[in-house]
Amino acid sequence: AQKVTQAQTEISVVEKEDVTLDCVYETRDTTYYLFWYKQPPSGELVFLIRRNSFDEQNEISGRYSWNFQKSTSSFNFTITASQVVDSAVYFCALRGHTNAGKSTFGDGTTLTVKP
């Protein structure tokens, strides 16, 4: 069974603050993939990043960074110097390696960035 937990339901910050969204997962697969998606107010989910279970290197893309720690089964997402356009619901997801593997999403974290 797979499970993804995003303990933070809602986060509110003021523009230019840094914010970290937490994601903890459970899986029995030895090979798996972790994802973050963004769902802005317009509604369409957009893929942000994929991480393989065998690659624990952290990743930075502009103001976004991701910290993958297998030892704690966590895949946290940090936005540096947040902007109003970052306001969205963010979903963490997990997928197994097999072709027929299911993906499991967390319940999402609603981030509000105030000007």
Add this chain to the structure above:
Amino acid sequence: DVKVTQSSRYLVKRTGEKVFLECVQDMDHENMFWYRQDPGLGLRLIYFSYDVKMKEKGDIPEGYSVSREKKERFSLILESASTNQTSMYLCASSLPPPEHYGYTFGSGTRLTVV
């Protein structure tokens, strides 16, 4: 630009009706998925298909069926719509692992059953 297209953005149906939600992708993806999204419950997988004519139950398949006769089209069927199926329905497609670099989602169909 690659796309997943859902046939309707908003739909209102009556209880007991048979409802078809259509999803078409133009990326030649093998895998296609149907999720429903409800406040406080996140995204829940209804059905998925990893190839033409193949289907697998997700976490909440009751009351639904699917059809995948062609690679690009994945249909979700509500056999007899009920009010508890009022929800946002999201279709997605992807390549299979290990080439899977995330889902491409459609813009969703907001279904109201009255």
